Amino acid sequence: MKSIPGGQFVQRLFRVSVFLILWMLLGLVVPSVLFFANVTVGGWMLPVSAAAAGFICARWFRGEEGAGWKDIALCIVIVAAAVFLSRLFYNIHWDGNTYHKTAVGLLLDGWNPLTPDCTAAADTVKLTEGLRYNARWIDHYANGGWVLSAVTAAFFGGIEAGKAVSLLAAVAVTGVLLRYLSIRLRHRGFLALVTVLAVLTPVTVSQMESFYIDGNLYLYLLLSVLAMLMLSDRRCAINRRYSLLFLFSGIVYCVNIKFTGMVYIGIFCIGFYVCWLVAAFRKGEFFPVFRKATLLFAGMAAFAVFVTGYSSYVCNYLETGSPLYPLAGGEGTVDIMAYSEPNTFSGKSNPEKSLISLFGKTENVTNTSKNAPVLKVPFTVSLSEVKACMYTDTRVGGLGPWFSGIFLVSAGICVWGLKKAFAGEKLLAAEWSVTLALSALMYLFLPGSWWARYSAYLYFFVTTAMFFLAVKMEEDGGMQWRRATGTVLFFAAVTANVCCFLLSPAAGAYRSVQIRQDLQKMRAASEEGTLTVWCPTAQMTGIFWNLDEWGIDYAVTEEKIEGEKAYGGKLVWSREPGGKSL
Numbered sequence: 001m002k003s004i005p006g007g008q009f010v011q012r013l014f015r016v017s018v019f020l021i022l023w024m025l026l027g028l029v030v031p032s033v034l035f036f037a038n039v040t041v042g043g044w045m046l047p048v049s050a051a052a053a054g055f056i057c058a059r060w061f062r063g064e065e066g067a068g069w070k071d072i073a074l075c076i077v078i079v080a081a082a083v084f085l086s087r088l089f090y091n092i093h094w095d096g097n098t099y100h101k102t103a104v105g106l107l108l109d110g111w112n113p114l115t116p117d118c119t120a121a122a123d124t125v126k127l128t129e130g131l132r133y134n135a136r137w138i139d140h141y142a143n144g145g146w147v148l149s150a151v152t153a154a155f156f157g158g159i160e161a162g163k164a165v166s167l168l169a170a171v172a173v174t175g176v177l178l179r180y181l182s183i184r185l186r187h188r189g190f191l192a193l194v195t196v197l198a199v200l201t202p203v204t205v206s207q208m209e210s211f212y213i214d215g216n217l218y219l220y221l222l223l224s225v226l227a228m229l230m231l232s233d234r235r236c237a238i239n240r241r242y243s244l245l246f247l248f249s250g251i252v253y254c255v256n257i258k259f260t261g262m263v264y265i266g267i268f269c270i271g272f273y274v275c276w277l278v279a280a281f282r283k284g285e286f287f288p289v290f291r292k293a294t295l296l297f298a299g300m301a302a303f304a305v306f307v308t309g310y311s312s313y314v315c316n317y318l319e320t321g322s323p324l325y326p327l328a329g330g331e332g333t334v335d336i337m338a339y340s341e342p343n344t345f346s347g348k349s350n351p352e353k354s355l356i357s358l359f360g361k362t363e364n365v366t367n368t369s370k371n372a373p374v375l376k377v378p379f380t381v382s383l384s385e386v387k388a389c390m391y392t393d394t395r396v397g398g399l400g401p402w403f404s405g406i407f408l409v410s411a412g413i414c415v416w417g418l419k420k421a422f423a424g425e426k427l428l429a430a431e432w433s434v435t436l437a438l439s440a441l442m443y444l445f446l447p448g449s450w451w452a453r454y455s456a457y458l459y460f461f462v463t464t465a466m467f468f469l470a471v472k473m474e475e476d477g478g479m480q481w482r483r484a485t486g487t488v489l490f491f492a493a494v495t496a497n498v499c500c501f502l503l504s505p506a507a508g509a510y511r512s513v514q515i516r517q518d519l520q521k522m523r524a525a526s527e528e529g530t531l532t533v534w535c536p537t538a539q540m541t542g543i544f545w546n547l548d549e550w551g552i553d554y555a556v557t558e559e560k561i562e563g564e565k566a567y568g569g570k571l572v573w574s575r576e577p578g579g580k581s582l
Contacts, residue, residue, distance in 0.1 A: 008066050010182050015061055016075045017175025018242055020168050021223070023053040025249045028148045028256065032308040035114050041107045041147065043154035060241065082167035083156050089209040089505070090160060090512045090546065092568055093392045094537075096211035099134040101542025103143065104162050104211070107150035108545070113143050113311035116319065128556055130538035140325050142312045144256025145213045159545045166208050166216055173219045173226075174199045176246060180226055181467070183235055190470035197494055198222070198463040202400045203456040206392050206504040211542075217254060217261050218456035224250030224265055225435055225460070228272040232279075232427055248300050255304035256312070259324050260448075262305075264457060267442060269297055271434040279427050337448050342396065344372040350445050357450035358443075359404045362397035363388045373397075378405030379493070389500040390507050398452025399459070400497035407458070409490060410465035417468030435460060462494060511568055518566035519550045525575055526553040534561045534572045543567055 026049035031041055061067040091101055103118070111121035118138045122131060149162030156164070178195045185191045199222075204215035227246035230236045236243075254265035273293055280289035305313050313323040322329025327336070342365040345353050360373040362385035373396045385401035388394050397403070414436055421429035439457050442449060449455040469487045476484070525531060531554045535543065538558065546567075547554055554573070563574030 010178055011064075011066060012071055012074060013175040014179035015057070015064070015067060015071050016078065017172040017179075018060070018245065019053055019057045019071075019075060020078075020172040021176075021249050022056060022245060023050050024148060024165060024168065024172075025245075025252060026052055027151050028144050028252065028308055031147050031151055032144075032311070035112050035311060038112060038114075040110045040112050041150045041154055043151075043156075045151045046155035049151075060239075078171055079164075079168065082164040082171070083152075083161050085167060086163040086209065087156075087158050087160050088512065089163070089508050090515045090567075091163065091209075091211050091542065092508055092511050092515070093210045093212065094540070095393070097540040097542040097570070098130075099137045099141070099539075100146065100211035100213070101159060101545065102131065102134050103138045103141075103146040104150045104153060105159055105542060105545035106138065107146060108154055108159065113147070114315065116315075125554070125556055126541060126544045128535075128538065128541060128558055130535060130558075131541045133539055134541055136326060140312065140316055140320075142256050142258050142261065142309065144253060144308060145216060145258075149211070158549055159542075163209060163211060166204075166210075169216050169219045170199055170204060170208065173223050176223060176226060179238065180230060180236065183233075183237065185467075185470055185474065187470075187474055190473060193491060194463070194466045194470050197466060197491070197498065198459075200498055201456060201459045201462075202389070202398070202403070202498060202501045203453050203459075205498060205501040206389070206394075207453070209505050209508050210392055212392055212453070213257050214453035214456055217257055217264070218459065220250045220253040220257070220261075221264055221268065221457055222460075222463075224254065225268060228269075229428065229431060232272075232276065232431065234425070244296075248303075251300045252304045252308055255301070256308050259327055260446075260454065263446070264442070266301075267438055268435065269301075271438050272431060273297060275427065275430050275434055279430070337451075339367050340395070341367060341450070342369065342373055343367050345450070350447055350449065353450040354443050354455075357396045357398070357452070358407065360396045361385060362394060362401045364391050364394050365396045376404075378402075378408060386500050386503070390503040392504055393451070393453050395451050399456075400500055402493050402497040406490075406493055406497060407461060410461040413465035413468055413490075414461055417464070417471075420468075432464060436464060466491065466494065515546075515567050518571075519546065519552070521564075522547070522552050522554075522566060522573055523550050525573075526551075529553075529575060530555050532557055532561060532563070532574045532576065534559070534563075535570065536560075536572060537570055540570050543571060 027046060030045050030049050031039075061071075091097055106118050106121045107113075109121045109123070111118050116139065117135065119127060119132060119135050145165070148165050152164055153159050153162035174195055177198060178191065181191055181195060185194065199219070201215075201218065203218055207215035223246050227243045227250060230238055230243040231240065231247070251265055251269070254261035276289055276293050277286065280286045316325045317323045319325075320329070320331075322333075326332060326334050341353070345356075348356075356373050356375065359375055359378070361376045361382070363371070363373075365371060365373050379402055381401040385397070389400065400406075418429055418433050421432065439460050443455050443458050469490060473484055473487055522531060531552065533547070533554045534557050535541070544556070561572055561574055563572045565572055
């Protein structure tokens with residue numbers, strides 16, 4: 001067997017990734033189980049989960065060449081860097097500071113998700129109408145991402161540290177993808193390029209330093225698909241226990257991070273399930289494979305829904321009659337897309353909305369915007385489109401100004417590559433085909449898919465196309481750039497498109513400096529007496545936990561006041577009672 005490109009580093013990063021995935025899985029499972037005993041989130045849960053993950057990994061890695069203290073050192077560096085960067089950046093976004101960060105803060109304050117009202121854990125000063133409004137979502141939405149973030153924040157100190165789970169997930173999936181692709185790609189440059197561009201997508205890059213969870217959902221969907229490919233790939237020399245761990249972690253996390261996550265992972269699992277059964281039927285092995293596959297998926301799904309998901313799916317069903325309340329079923333359901341989509345989408349079908357968004361100019365068109373989505377020629381770009389990439393949840397054309405062209409080229413490459421793949425490994429080719437076909441159908445027909453962060457799975461086309469092109473380049477002799485101008489341009493377009501979204505974390509870094517200065521000023525002012533604080537955007541209650549961490553003495557008013565602005569204008573504060581002008 002040929003050596004792995006990158007050799008020891010690829011193997012080491014893979015071992016670190018296995019530990020991180022297992023650690024984060026236990027970081028969700030442990031508190032979810034303890035909630036039944038009315039034990040709430042505590043910082044001690046993270047080292048306990050790490051110790052258990054370390055013990056398991058020590059047994060799994062025993063005897064592997066190179067396994068040892070260097071793995072531990074690399075893991076410590078990665079975790080420390082992720083926590084440092086997360087604490088450095090302040091979440092400045094709408095959803096992050098409304099229900100996401102607020103939910104994490106309530107968990108830190110002792111909220112048990114099995115109880116019907118999260119506001120019972122909030123101290124009096126935070127009990128505003130904004131928090132009560134957010135409680136509707138916090139009490140019922142899938143809370144796996146919040147629980148893991150809260151456990152992380154509780155151990156490392158500071159609510160912003162909870163965002164580190166996004167960075168750690170990106171590193172973990174990178175390690176797994178790098179190891180798997182090293183089986184088929186021998187050139188280090190291609191291997192690294194395809195892996196990095198598959199993980200650093202427009203959605204993951206723009207959300208990496210926020211409490212948004214769509215980027216994480218994409219990463220765990222990618223991990224799940226990888227795991228299922230690894231289970232059926234005859235050339236994959238990676239132990240099946242790792243593939244099963246990745247699949248289990250992916251299913252548990254997707255189901256518990258978001259309601260739509262359960263739909264997405266369910267659709268992909270069904271696709272692979274059918275592929276396995278058809279292949280088994282042709283080999284005359286239908287019933288053994290049917291039994292094993294059914295038990296595998298049913299067992300993992302049951303654990304994800306009835307153990308880690310009990311506090312959302314089961315409690316919702318018992319309280320309202322619908323496991324997906326308040327998005328579906330029961331009295332008082334809310335169509336959140338109705339007030340999020342452009343006005344011109346009214347009356348249009350899901351495929352129409354999705355295609356307009358895919359081939360539209362990149363811009364954040366909402367229901368209050370005066371302008372309407374505009375179709376454009378693929379691969380054309382304007383400065384306003386690049387600026388629109390600064391937002392974390394850009395709506396129309398939200399996968400980037402070049403993505404419409406990249407998608408068309410990717411679809412063509414995938415058709416060509418799959419036709420060639422069917423001549424060799426038919427099962428893998430079928431699984432790839434089903435994955436891409438399901439991604440296209442989901443994008444066209446699932447409600448809300450026009451919004452880029454709800455359809456990050458569409459990026460599977462780009463990842464698959466990059467892989468086929470890299471394989472072709474290697475078959476043609478590797479780095480023969482003059483013969484592969486189209487390939488070079490394709491990778492350059494994908495890279496440039498992703499780089500546009502670096503504006504989002506860059507803007508976050510700049511605003512974080514300003515926020516830190518604002519908080520320092522508020523803390524100094526509060527030493528002379530309690531500050532009166534008013535939040536013009538009333539629902540952004542997550543900011544209150546930042547004030548607590550800085551030791552700021554404050555009282556919240558829901559009446560408009562005059563004073564100094566802070567947190568990018570999301571707070572107004574005054575030293576004087578009643579909030580008179582300073």
